[in-house]
Amino acid sequence: MLVVSFWPTSRARKAEPLSLIHETACIDEGAVLGANTRIWHFSHVYAGARIGADCSLGQNCMVADGVVLGNKVKVQNNVSLYSGVTIEDEVFLGPSCVLTNIKNPRAAISRRDQYERILIRRGATVGANATILCGVTIGRHAFIAAGAVVTHNVPDYALIVGVPGKQEGWVGRHGHPLQALDEDGPARHSLGEGGVFRCVESGLRYREMEPGRLRCIDLDEDAPLKAG
Numbered sequence: 643m644l645v646v647s648f649w650p651t652s653r654a655r656k657a658e659p660l661s662l663i664h665e666t667a668c669i670d671e672g673a674v675l676g677a678n679t680r681i682w683h684f685s686h687v688y689a690g691a692r693i694g695a696d697c698s699l700g701q702n703c704m705v706a707d708g709v710v711l712g713n714k715v716k717v718q719n720n721v722s723l724y725s726g727v728t729i730e731d732e733v734f735l736g737p738s739c740v741l742t743n744i745k746n747p748r749a750a751i752s753r754r755d756q757y758e759r760i761l762i763r764r765g766a767t768v769g770a771n772a773t774i775l776c777g778v779t780i781g782r783h784a785f786i787a788a789g790a791v792v793t794h795n796v797p798d799y800a801l802i803v804g805v806p807g808k809q810e811g812w813v814g815r816h817g818h819p820l821q822a823l824d825e826d827g828p829a830r831h832s833l834g835e836g837g838v839f840r841c842v843e844s845g846l847r848y849r850e851m852e853p854g855r856l857r858c859i860d861l862d863e864d865a866p867l868k869a870g
């Protein structure tokens with residue numbers, strides 16, 4: 643890990659070991675950035691933030707004190723990560739998505755001691771312009787559709803759509819809604835019926851072990867996806 647203490651205001655530059663920080667970004671002394679992490683124009687990383695390796699933080703992003711990002715996290719433009727947020731490895735945060743940290747904000751009342759947490763688990767995607775209410779955990783490889791408002795915990799692999807967000811199906815690790823599958827081919831079972839589902843891109847199969855719990859049956863849950 644590279645501990646950032648000072649960034650010269652020269653042009654965008656590479657700093658050891660291979661992190662790329664644009665000259666307009668503001669990295670407070672004490673912030674921790676992993677190797678090969680890129681931070682683009684006008685973004686601000688506070689002193690107590692920890693960002694892993696191979697991450698990308700787009701334009702106009704903010705990472706507050708105490709926020710932790712794992713490795714290979716992609717944060718698109720205009721995303722603010724307030725205190726109380728933890729993001730695991732390989733999470734994708736779409737442009738202008740919003741993660742809240744106070745349930746009843748009032749300008750006239752300080753609620754600094756009432757920040758609630760958000761945990762976004764490995765491999766999950768939050769679509770463009772989605773809003774996540776505080777106190778919520780988004781499960782591994784879950785997919786929040788563009789514009790959805792998430793008000794409750796989200797199971798692993800769940801596809802959440804709409805306002806308020808509802809589970810419309812399952813999504814595989816490649817990000818496609820999964821198709822129901824029988825031994826003989828396509829089937830008609832749907833969410834909560836305990837069947838097998840398949841990814842159109844990878845062919846990986848997933849089984850609903852019980853209502854609300856999906857697992858991949860062709861690839862170990864912790865195994866990396868094949869490159870390319």
Ligand SMILES: CC(C)(COP(=O)(O)OP(=O)(O)OC[C@H]1O[C@@H](n2cnc3c(N)ncnc32)[C@H](O)[C@@H]1OP(=O)(O)O)[C@@H](O)C(=O)NCCC(=O)NCCS
Nearest residue numbers: 718736737768769770771785786787788789790803804819
């Ligand atoms: C949720 C999502 C994965 C669905 O993909 P899909 O299954 O291929 O969806 P389709 O385009 O076939 O649409 C299926 C239906 O869902 C609706 N739908 C699709 N996305 C939706 C969304 N985000 N919110 C509400 N409804 C949505 C479509 O209108 C369509 O409805 P219809 O059958 O009544 O016409 C995709 O639309 C999405 O939101 N992706 C995130 C994109 C994003 O934020 N990218 C960020 C980087 S730029």
